[in-house]
Amino acid sequence: MSSAAQRKQFLRGIPFPFCAGCGGATVATVFLKAVDELGFKDLRSFVFCSGIGCASWIPSPHFKADSIHTTHGRSIPVATGVKLVRPDLNVVVFGGDGDVLGIGLSHLIHAARRNLDITVIMVNNMIYGMTGGQVAATTPLGTWTTTTPYGSYEPPLDAFRLLASAGASYVARWTTAHMAELTESLKTALTTKGFSFVEVVSQCPTAFGRRRGFKNVKEMLRWLKTQSIPIDDPEAASMPEQGETIAVGEFRRRTVIPTLTESIQQVTKRAGKQ
Amino acid sequence: MSKVLSPGTYFMQGNKALAEGAVAAGCRFFAGYPITPASEIAEHLAVRLPHVGGIMIQMEDEIASLASVIGASWAGTKSMTATSGPGFSLMQESIGYAFMTETPCVIVDVQRAGPSTGQATKGGQGDVMQARWGTHGDYASIVLSPNSVQEMYDLTIRAFNLAEEFRTPVILLSDEVTSHMREQITVPPADHVEIRTRTPPRVGEPYFGGTLVPPMPSVGEGFDVVVTGSTHNEVGLRFTADPTVHSALVTRLVGKIEVAAQSMMDCETFNLDGCDVGFISFGCTSRAVYEAVETLEEQGISAGFVRLRTIWPFPEKYVRELAEQARVVIVPEMNLKQIYYEVQRVVDGAARVVPVNQIGGGELVTPETLCHVAKEATDKL
Numbered sequence: 084m085s086s087a088a089q090r091k092q093f094l095r096g097i098p099f100p101f102c103a104g105c106g107g108a109t110v111a112t113v114f115l116k117a118v119d120e121l122g123f124k125d126l127r128s129f130v131f132c133s134g135i136g137c138a139s140w141i142p143s144p145h146f147k148a149d150s151i152h153t154t155h156g157r158s159i160p161v162a163t164g165v166k167l168v169r170p171d172l173n174v175v176v177f178g179g180d181g182d183v184l185g186i187g188l189s190h191l192i193h194a195a196r197r198n199l200d201i202t203v204i205m206v207n208n209m210i211y212g213m214t215g216g217q218v219a220a221t222t223p224l225g226t227w228t229t230t231t232p233y234g235s236y237e238p239p240l241d242a243f244r245l246l247a248s249a250g251a252s253y254v255a256r257w258t259t260a261h262m263a264e265l266t267e268s269l270k271t272a273l274t275t276k277g278f279s280f281v282e283v284v285s286q287c288p289t290a291f292g293r294r295r296g297f298k299n300v301k302e303m304l305r306w307l308k309t310q311s312i313p314i315d316d317p318e319a320a321s322m323p324e325q326g327e328t329i330a331v332g333e334f335r336r337r338t339v340i341p342t343l344t345e346s347i348q349q350v351t352k353r354a355g356k357q
Numbered sequence: 358m359s360k361v362l363s364p365g366t367y368f369m370q371g372n373k374a375l376a377e378g379a380v381a382a383g384c385r386f387f388a389g390y391p392i393t394p395a396s397e398i399a400e401h402l403a404v405r406l407p408h409v410g411g412i413m414i415q416m417e418d419e420i421a422s423l424a425s426v427i428g429a430s431w432a433g434t435k436s437m438t439a440t441s442g443p444g445f446s447l448m449q450e451s452i453g454y455a456f457m458t459e460t461p462c463v464i465v466d467v468q469r470a471g472p473s474t475g476q477a478t479k480g481g482q483g484d485v486m487q488a489r490w491g492t493h494g495d496y497a498s499i500v501l502s503p504n505s506v507q508e509m510y511d512l513t514i515r516a517f518n519l520a521e522e523f524r525t526p527v528i529l530l531s532d533e534v535t536s537h538m539r540e541q542i543t544v545p546p547a548d549h550v551e552i553r554t555r556t557p558p559r560v561g562e563p564y565f566g567g568t569l570v571p572p573m574p575s576v577g578e579g580f581d582v583v584v585t586g587s588t589h590n591e592v593g594l595r596f597t598a599d600p601t602v603h604s605a606l607v608t609r610l611v612g613k614i615e616v617a618a619q620s621m622m623d624c625e626t627f628n629l630d631g632c633d634v635g636f637i638s639f640g641c642t643s644r645a646v647y648e649a650v651e652t653l654e655e656q657g658i659s660a661g662f663v664r665l666r667t668i669w670p671f672p673e674k675y676v677r678e679l680a681e682q683a684r685v686v687i688v689p690e691m692n693l694k695q696i697y698y699e700v701q702r703v704v705d706g707a708a709r710v711v712p713v714n715q716i717g718g719g720e721l722v723t724p725e726t727l728c729h730v731a732k733e734a735t736d737k738l
Contacts, residue, residue: 095581097594130576132428144583144594149576151431152585152595153424154454160388160421164428164436165576167412168386172432172577190424193417347412354407 090115093126095147100140104292104300106259106285110177110206111141113262117269129173132162134187136179137213137287138206156187159194162201170200170344173273180207180221184242188220191242191280195249198277200342204269205242205280208287209326216290223326227294239326242282243314247334252277254334256314258284258307261331268333277342284329360409364546371509371536372397372439375465375529376405377544378513379437383552384463385411386429386436388422390444393477394533395467398439419444423451423464430460431584433575435517435554439465442484443474445491452526453492454586456610459565459573461520461527461555463513468532468640470691470717479719480533482640482691488528489669495607497614499621500528500669502639506540512666518553519621523613524570530668532691533719534641566591566606569613618670625664626675628654632661634731635683635708637676637700639665642689642722649727656728658737668696673703680704685734689713689722709734 093115101107118126126148133139135155143152153161158176166174176183183191183205191203210228211217218228218235221242225234243256253275255268265283272279286292286303297303307329312319314332341349362377369377376398379387387406389399403413412429416422422438429436440448445466455462466488470481488500499519503512513529520527558564558572558580565571571591574580583593588603596602614621625643627650629635634653636646643664653660661683663675680686686708688697697712704710711734715722731737 127579128577143585147581149580149582150584151428151576152583152587153427154450154586157420157424157451160416160424161428161431163414163416163421164386164388164425164430165432166428167414167425168429168432168434169577189417190421193421347414351407351410354404 090119092124093118093147094145097145099145101137102289104286104288105137106208106283106287107137107141107206109259109262110138110204110283110285111145113265114204114269117266117273120266121270121273129175130165130169131175131177132158132165133177134158134182136182137208138177138179139182141177141206142175156182156185157190158182159187159190159203163194163199166199166201167344167347174201175273176201176203178203178205179212180205180209181211181219184240185220192245192249195246195251195278195280197343198250198252198340200277200344202272202279202281205282206285207242207282208285208291210287210291212287212290216294221326242280243330243334246280250278251280252336253279255280256282256284256329256331258311258329258331259286260304260308261311264331271333277340361547362544364544366541366543368539368541369506370397371506371531371538372467373401374506374509374542375513375531375536376401378510379463379517380405380409381547381550382514382517383435383554384437384517385409386426386434387411387413387438388416388425388429388436389438389440390416390419390422392441392444394469394536395439395441395465397536398465419447420451423448423455426462427451427455427458427460430462431576431582435461435521437463437465439467441467441469442471445484445487449491453494453496455526456492456496457586458584459524459571459610461524461573463516463520463527463529465529465531467536468530470719476717476719478533479717480641480691481716482532482642483695483716484530485668485692485695488530495611497611498528498669499523499525499614500530500667502530502665502668503535504640504643504664505535506538507542508666509535510542510544514550514552518551521553521555522570523617524555524573525614530640532640534721563591565589565593566609569609569616614670619674621667621670622672622674623666624672624675625666626662628659628661629663629678629682631659632683633659633685634735635679635686636660636662636727637665637679637686637688637696638662638690639668639696642691645722645724645727646689648724649731652724652728653731658731658735660731671699671703676700676703677707680707683708685709685711685731687711687713687727687730687734689715689727691715691722
């Protein structure tokens with residue numbers, strides 16, 4: 084079972100609301116392909132949490148599963164409550180860069196620190212797309228946006244390096260131009276015990292691409308691919324802060340540490356003995 | 358100490374009694390963030406919840422605390438958070454979300470002197486209106502106000518019951534004084550206490566409409582639940598522009614609380630028949646009213662009171678009843694007239710309404726002040 088048609092079992096049949104050429108649809112497709120390849124017949128063991136923004140509409144209400152569409156930035160703490168009460172469920176968070184890395188950043192870092200056993204998929208389109216194209220914490224330096232009419236004057240934040248140091252068990256970054264790598268990466272993330280984070284650098288033709296002078300989506304995807312360098316490349320390590328270079332690849336923590344659920348179970352056992 | 362507290366009498370701090378009430382009500386998930394004067398609730402539940410198979414987690418802030426409580430509630434567990442004014446302000450967006458998504462949960466606000474950091478260790482009653490109107494948009498709140506350690510226990514159970522029955526967030530509005538007070542309490546046998554729990558839906562039954570209070574599914578049970586804070590129809594699908602869907606949803610959400618308002622009104626009353634002076638109070642301030650009424654009666658001034666145990670929905674019936682008898686209605690509170698205006702609206706000229714306001718330093722309204730105001734207002738000085 085691998086064709087897109089057969090993956091319809093995972094969908095409610097409600098059309099996605101994305102603009103033509105949006106990377107959100109790609110991420111949805113690749114995610115369902117990964118789930119399919121992992122052998123899931125349906126999404127009954129999953130709970131999807133998402134916040135506010137275009138990427139938050141990937142699971143809600145389109146996936147045929149339980150989904151909680153939360154307030155802006157709060158998908159991770161809602162997911163925390165779900166996962167702690169129901170550790171048997173696969174809890175997956177979808178969100179954009181504004182949702183996950185902007186307004187909800189502290190929750191992201193703390194979930195990684197706690198090694199909460201969930202997967203966070205961040206669709207990074209480098210812009211606040213739903214609200215019309217304002218500068219984000221991920222916008223490359225010097226970019227024209229509606230709130231930086233003379234070019235953005237702040238360097239972007241590197242989620243990959245941040246989360247690797249915050250304690251995540253698995254971190255990856257790919258673009259929508261790396262579908263094969265992304266599929267494998269999502270499979271790894273979903274089967275990783277502990278906190279896993281996958282960033283997908285994605286195209287927003289409407290609020291980012293056309294204003295940067297890209298003629299079409301194809302050109303944007305080509306740009307995403309040519310700007311990408313392997314994360315273990317010495318140049319990626321030196322991290323050009325302007326955000327034009329996209330360091331892609333994976334990070335796996337060498338030592339296995341207990342998940343938050345396991346740590347709490349230990350504590351509960353200790354409490355029972357007192 | 359293990360499991361639920363065994364029946365009997367205990368000498369206990371208010372915040373601990375509240376925590377024990379939560380355990381007795383079936384709360385098995387607590388998330389919070391340290392704040393004076395509410396921290397003892399988290400500290401006590403950190404000890405107690407593991408004994409009953411529950412989880413206490415200290416989150417990174419109050420926003421995350423209530424958000425994870427909402428997640429836990431959708432996972433099928435009775436859940437609670439506790440905070441004080443500053444944290445309560447941070448929670449307002451998620452309170453609106455819990456209201457809109459019909460998520461039962463209990464939010465404790467132990468009031469201190471605000472606004473802002475104000476006087477962090479000193480009591481106050483300034484969050485009455487924030488508890489009613491704190492989130493944006495149209496909504497209705499259920500707010501309970503204990504005035505003793507016993508009620509910290511009892512009303513916590515009631516808060517959980519109302520949350521489960523009406524599928525809505527319930528606010529337990531305590532104050533520094535009641536929370537830090539130590540008194541004797543009686544824990545009744547478990548079979549003497551009514552514990553309510555949400556009803557799960559039958560297959561195909563809508564859980565965001567159809568009836569005033571729809572049944573509630575949990576995630577992970579095969580319902581394919583769609584939860585959203587956006588305007589949604591009875592199966593949870595978003596309608597972000599349709600006026601009729603929005604109006605129907607919000608009217609029902611407000612309506613389910615308004616319809617039940619009469620049954621939720623819960624007041625302690627004294628000498629409502631034929632009193633000349635009446636007091637309307639709530640929380641710690643009501644303790645001074647007890648003594649003032651006694652003193653006034655001894656001095657031949659007929660006094661009565663209504664003490665609001667439920668503040669919202671506002672117990673209009675009781676206030677009106679008092680105003681029909683008393684010439685003067687005195688409203689003492691540790692804020693600058695938050696309940697006073699509400700009383701004035703309900704009394705509507707039937708009696709003279711006199712405010713007594715005391716803020717700062719945790720100073721309480723004294724019985725002496727209340728007696729003086731009562732005598733002055735009735736020309737009996």
